[in-house]
Amino acid sequence: MTDSILLEKLKKIVTPYVQHKPGLDKFGEQTDLLNDLQINSANLVDVVLDVEDEFNIEIDNDSMDGMLTVGDAMNVIKSKTA
Amino acid sequence: MIGNDIVDLRLAALESDPMRPRFLNKVFTLREQAYIFKASTPLKQLWLLWTMKEAAYKAHQRQFSLPRNFNPLLQECTILCQSRDSASGEVKIGAWVYHLTSIVNEEYIHSSASINPGTQDGFWKIFSSSVDLRKHLSLDISQHYGIPANTVSFEKNSNFVPVLKHKNKIFPLAFSFSKHGKFGAFSRELMNY
Numbered sequence: 105m106t107d108s109i110l111l112e113k114l115k116k117i118v119t120p121y122v123q124h125k126p127g128l129d130k131f132g133e134q135t136d137l138l139n140d141l142q143i144n145s146a147n148l149v150d151v152v153l154d155v156e157d158e159f160n161i162e163i164d165n166d167s168m169d170g171m172l173t174v175g176d177a178m179n180v181i182k183s184k185t186a
Numbered sequence: 187m188i189g190n191d192i193v194d195l196r197l198a199a200l201e202s203d204p205m206r207p208r209f210l211n212k213v214f215t216l217r218e219q220a221y222i223f224k225a226s227t228p229l230k231q232l233w234l235l236w237t238m239k240e241a242a243y244k245a246h247q248r249q250f251s252l253p254r255n256f257n258p259l260l261q262e263c264t265i266l267c268q269s270r271d272s273a274s275g276e277v278k279i280g281a282w283v284y285h286l287t288s289i290v291n292e293e294y295i296h297s298s299a300s301i302n303p304g305t306q307d308g309f310w311k312i313f314s315s316s317v318d319l320r321k322h323l324s325l326d327i328s329q330h331y332g333i334p335a336n337t338v339s340f341e342k343n344s345n346f347v348p349v350l351k352h353k354n355k356i357f358p359l360a361f362s363f364s365k366h367g368k369f370g371a372f373s374r375e376l377m378n379y
Contacts, residue, residue, distance in 0.1 A: 138254070139346065144366070145240065146202040148256060149212050156208075165212065169257040 105185070110178055117154045118174075121147035133175030151177075159185055188308060188360040188375050189244025189284075189299040191237040194315075194367025195230070196293065204232055213239075213258045221265055230295070234273055234288055237297035238263050241373075242277030242284035244362055245299040248347055249282075296364075298373040310373035319363045323350075323372045327359065 115131050122128060123142035127135065137143045143151065152168050155161070155177065161184035163171075171177050204210065205228065210219055218235050225231035239261045246261075247254065263286075265275040273288040277299065287308065288297040300308045313322060320340050327350070328335035339351045350357040361374035 144201070145256065146198070146204060146236070149204070149209055150202065152212065153206075153208055165257050165259045168212065169255045171256065172254055 107178070110181065111174070113158060114155075114174055114177055114181075117158060118143065118151055121150060131174065133173065133178060135174040137172060137174070137177075155181065161185060187245045187249040187301050188362050188373050189241040189246070189248065190297065190310060190362040190364045190371055190373035191240035191244070192294055192296045192312070192364040192366050192369050192371045193233045193237055194294050194369050195233065197367030198233060199229075204236070205229060215259060215262055218263055221263075230290065233295050234265075234290060234297070235263050237295050238265075238273075238275050238277055238286045238288060238299070241286060241297040241299035241362070241364075242279060245284050245301060245360075246279045246282060247345065248360065248362075249301055251343075251345060251347075253345055294366075294369045296369075296371050298362075300375065308373055309376050310371055312369060312371045315365050315368055315370040317370060319365070319370050319372050320348075323361060323363075323374065326372075326374070327357075 118137065118141060119128065121143045127140040135141065137148060152163050152171065156163055159181050163180060167180045171180055214222065214235060221235060222228050222232045239258055242261055260279060262278045263275055265273060267274045271290050273290060275286040277284045277286060284299040284301060285303045286297050286299050288295060296310065296312055298308050298310050313319065324335045324338040327338060333352060337353050340348050341351060342348050350359055350361065359374060359377060361372060363372050
């Protein structure tokens with residue numbers, strides 16, 4: 105899967121949980137899920153669960169631990185689907 | 187060190203469905219899940235545990251200037267005492283124990299965590315989320331320590347933790363803000379200055 109398809113899928117997953125919609129304008133690897141998009145921490149769990157469903161992977165808590173930016177999420181997905 | 191967390195129960199019911207087993211297993215240990223299922227109002231109990239763990243995590247992150255992370259299973263919460271409108275507990279993170287005091291009502295749950303035992307070393311206030319929490323904390327500090335509110339300012343450090351400045355010098359008071367839905371709160375330590 106190319107990075108741009110992965111980014112597109114992630115954007116679709118996070119959008120319903122984003123509290124700060126302008127943060128989506130510059131959506132990319134650097135985008136911080138908490139600071140730029142203001143996703144609350146309960147919804148961060150929802151993001152993780154939706155990523156698991158979309159990519160058919162399991163994200164353990166150690167992997168979830170570091171999922172703070174879109175780039176972090178991409179790395180987790182890539183390592184689990186490789 | 188201090189941490190706090192507030193949950194607007196009405197908004198939380200719209201935003202999240204945390205009673206799903208997969209959600210529970212990512213956030214709560216089996217012991218914590220037992221607290222939830224034994225309670226007369228499981229969802230409310232879940233948010234009580236959630237705020238306790240979040241508040242403790244914030245206090246811990248500040249205590250050790252840690253980078254942000256998200257691993258709720260590393261925080262183990264024990265409820266020590268609970269009534270209809272309040273609760274106290276402990277959250278263990280590694281070798282550290284944080285002491286929690288919570289208030290619970292129909293509208294919100296607020297928990298405040300401190301590394302020191304006893305409720306005497308923390309103080310909090312709940313507001314409507316439309317107020318400027320920084321301004322209210324400045325006024326509170328100004329009153330309490332006799333310094334003009336306009337000489338107090340806030341900055342975020344490299345771990346995104348807000349720090350208080352008085353005349354451009356760090357003012358060593360631990361505090362924490364939390365906002366959710368209709369509610370906002372600050373919590374601060376009580377110290378002699």
